[in-house]
Amino acid sequence: MLVPLAKLSCLAYQCFHALKIKKNYLPLCATRWSSTSTVPRITTHYTIYPRDKDKRWEGVNMERFAEEADVVIVGAGPAGLSAAVRLKQLAVAHEKDIRVCLVEKAAQIGAHTLSGACLDPGAFKELFPDWKEKGAPLNTPVTEDRFGILTEKYRIPVPILPGLPMNNHGNYIVRLGHLVSWMGEQAEALGVEVYPGYAAAEVLFHDDGSVKGIATNDVGIQKDGAPKATFERGLELHAKVTIFAEGCHGHLAKQLYKKFDLRANCEPQTYGIGLKELWVIDEKNWKPGRVDHTVGWPLDRHTYGGSFLYHLNEGEPLVALGLVVGLDYQNPYLSPFREFQRWKHHPSIRPTLEGGKRIAYGARALNEGGFQSIPKLTFPGGLLIGCSPGFMNVPKIKGTHTAMKSGILAAESIFNQLTSENLQSKTIGLHVTEYEDNLKNSWVWKELYSVRNIRPSCHGVLGVYGGMIYTGIFYWILRGMEPWTLKHKGSDFERLKPAKDCTPIEYPKPDGQISFDLLSSVALSGTNHEHDQPAHLTLRDDSIPVNRNLSIYDGPEQRFCPAGVYWGSWNLSPVNERMTVNKGGLRGCVELKHSVSSTLDSETTQLNTAVPPFIMYM
Amino acid sequence: MAELRVLVAVKRVIDYAVKIRVKPDRTGVVTDGVKHSMNPFCEIAVEEAVRLKEKKLVKEVIAVSCGPAQCQETIRTALAMGADRGIHVEVPPAEAERLGPLQVARVLAKLAEKEKVDLVLLGKQAIDDDCNQTGQMTAGFLDWPQGTFASQVTLEGDKLKVEREIDGGLETLRLKLPAVVTADLRLNEPRYATLPNIMKKKIEVIKPGDLGVDLTSKLSVISVEDPPQRTAGVKVETTEDLVAKLKEIGRI
8 A cells, every 4th residue: 555655756755855865964064074073873763863764764564553551651660560569459459440551671570670779668568568478589687787988098987876868777688670570570460461571662642742652662673773674663552641660861751851841840860870790709708687888989079979788698698789979070081880890999898809709790870869850740641750750869879769659659649540530631641640749748758858958968168078967967967957958060961071171090900800891791791782773872963972072071981881882983093083882781771871971961962862672681 | 274283382491691600509500580581492483483374374373381480471472473372381390490301392292182283393402401302302202203403494285395404414304294393593583572462362371280291300410510610721832842731731
């Protein structure tokens, strides 16, 4: 049916195409004459190069099937799964039938979940009062809490008094991936339709502008953007309400912020990067239940960050350790990965790892904006939960409990609206404003409010130590009730100084025993992508990497990426400067890259994450 | 010839990209929390079955897997690729660890007879045990002809032309149906599993006892160990040095 039309329009189309080529490429040629380097084409994504103008896509069947559900949840992390489970629990309790579909980009639930993690079990126990009988993997209650300030050679212990945010009494050290996997099983048992391995790639809208649902990613696309023989369109999932639980800096959430202007009355989100390793250590160094946090070396006082080291109790002597670095760091020569490797050599950390074996590596982005950066959470047809809008309690470095609670509240609010008898909605997609009100009345809001000033207080002259003093006075004694709210110092990227104003950092070479190089770490993360697929990252403007990032900031993307995705060939030959984006990646890589790149964001640039066509992650 | 029915056997194995670790008690490898997926050769077998169905040569494709509850994920992937029905032969986790090709072949043979299939398709071997025995044993139990290491399968009337990859090159066989075929790497490139296909299909769960199959194994694993660490090589300057070194370590 399409073929004769195509033939007819083909000629006309080709004429148009030729004209458009002149229109699109002539200005590019003009810039080529004037610049000293050519602009290679890095990006192939259809949001930048639309398919209807691309000759290779002519005649390809772009029809999509659609399925109808009551609620569709994007993302099966702690927040998404909590919402799914709560919806089904309410449905069973009230004898109603609600179709809940959950899509998750990871091939297995929990595979892309990465966290320290020290869990505050309040929200979890609320969702699963019988968690112990059901065998939830909360195996390591915290028995010991330690905090220290590191200098290059020494460690100054700081007592953790009750009431300080770092106090972990009553909490559990968990492997969050395993916990999420267990939650996934509970969700399935309750009748949630869980679809791992299918990422939501597009938000669908009704004609009245409300959210209709999502569409999953297309599969079978070559690296240069052309369709393969195995090309297949994604599936559309329509719902009355769509819950977006994509996690830190989700790419669909980014579109929603723009479309519904959700960030009009909040500060821009600020981020941190968390790098983590899992080690099997010598038994004599193993202290199950111990929680260890440090600040200070190797970061200077103006770079926010700190480390964690948790001793798990799951049968073998396993420790989870890592470093969090705030992405508002000023020195473009800073490499969070290498800081992490360097930290492990500290005299107070190294003995624990000696004789041990590293078995896993990963990284993720975290929100550090807290209370001031929470956007509007609801819009016609959908709402945001979890780390996507960002409910992390920064000084406690815990966001899982608030994410779960937001999921629970979202489910309860949606359930009330779906089952209410006199439902009158102005839009086809339901607008569940009740969720935001309920969240504001819950302990999540109170908790985030009480710690709102701690992170911004680290921007003073004393840096992180100023923050600690502030915490001691205003949080510990006054419980966060001071009447003022400090602002963040703008977006992370605005804080990056040009390379010429900063000194390069000399990092020690990895020794292969305690510290390691980047490529072997990425290999250990188990990430594996099929080669012939488009890059997962899309640049809005392919000329920015060389013209701006390299020339002003000395290409910080090579240093901040914990997966080595960016590779600048200027290291080999300054004349032929170009940047390629490889498909390396880690757990949370997609979100990570995106948020980290926001350090370089401006109106003209940036990195969008496009969901990979078919994920073959670990 | 659209009356043919195909049984495809799939196995859930640790994903090929995962770094395997031996359990501390040396009884096996760590499987808890580790990513599993369908054996790559089984994917190729499913793809071949679905392609035959798309060519209208086959009426129904049944996917089957033996093992604990998680096998259903693997069967679902097969359904997502285009299989019509799924059968899960449920084996409790403790017994599933001792499941070997002989037991699975017994199950498949009984199922093939029960479902009255004309063709049994499997992957040539599983990437966890590399046994390369299940297809052959199944053919033996059923007393059916077999075409193993297939790199091309063509249906000609009631006969199956199978091109096999063997050590010397390629061998072409003509098999009379019903037959057993095991898939090798170059048979096809498997398609992506798409969501619409999974949503409507059901998986039937049966017990080995229902088929009258006894799953006892006469094999037991004594220990599993890491391969020895590779020691560094030694460089020598002249051939005389090489000969001397070889004599020194007792190799000549």
